[in-house]
Amino acid sequence: MANSGEEKKEKMKLYSYWRSSCAHRVRIALNLKGLDYEYVPVNLLRGDQHSPEFRKINPMGFVPALVDGDVVVSDSLAIVMYLEEKYPQRPLLPPDLHKRAINYQVESIVVVFFSLTNSQAVSIVSSSIQPLQNLTVLKLIEEKINPEEKSAWLNNVIGKGFQALEKLLVGCSGKYATGDEVFLADLFLAPQIHGAITRFQIDMGPYPTLEKCYEAYKGLSEFQDAVPEKQPDAPSLP
Secondary structure (H helix, E strand, C coil): CCCCCCCCCCCEEEEECCCCHHHHHHHHHHHHCCCCEEEEECCCCCCHHHCHHHHHHCCCCCCCEEEECCEEEECHHHHHHHHHHHCCCCCCCCCCHHHHHHHHHHHHHHHHCCCCCCCCCEHHHHECCHHHHCHHHHHHHHHHCCHHHHHHHHHHHHHHHHHHHHHHHCCCCCCECCECCCCHHHHHHHHHHHHHHHCCCCCCCCCHHHHHHHHHHCCCHHHHCCCHHHCCCCCCCC
């Protein structure tokens, strides 16, 4: 058979851990943009992130990491913005500058999670909430304090982040965080709320705007296909 002369494009690879909220948001972005990718599991409990092979991909030893041809990108926000700029189909940022700013604010709050120095929404999740509930931090807390104190501490931290997000979004949300279309803020909110409910049994009653958004995400296959429980490295249910 004659060679067409066209080289087959190598599939993108996403180095991921099923329970990582950072990897979760990247999976949503890939799904929304309709991009095919290979899922490469990195078992954080087993210490795969410290292996020489993975350190060649990401010297920091964190997930997620995306390999797109010769390009390697780590950090979830950097990956999402890379995808946004290279693959413009299904934009993740609204054209309205005010709404765009709110999306960036949500990211900041989610990422910081503990210190609400950035009182904004994408920023609230990305900077204020998520880092303080990751595996390393939780393990350290378990070693230093008892389970009851850990639970109280988590509820306090998540509550502060959710309170900030609720206030930020209550006046601007539609079906989703910043209107009736899914944007960047939703990619950061969905994993955070999912983790808060399934891992830490957080009551969403005080946060009706966030709860409404989360219920709306359940109707989107791009979000549901990205949930931790559906990933290939998720533990099998008994």
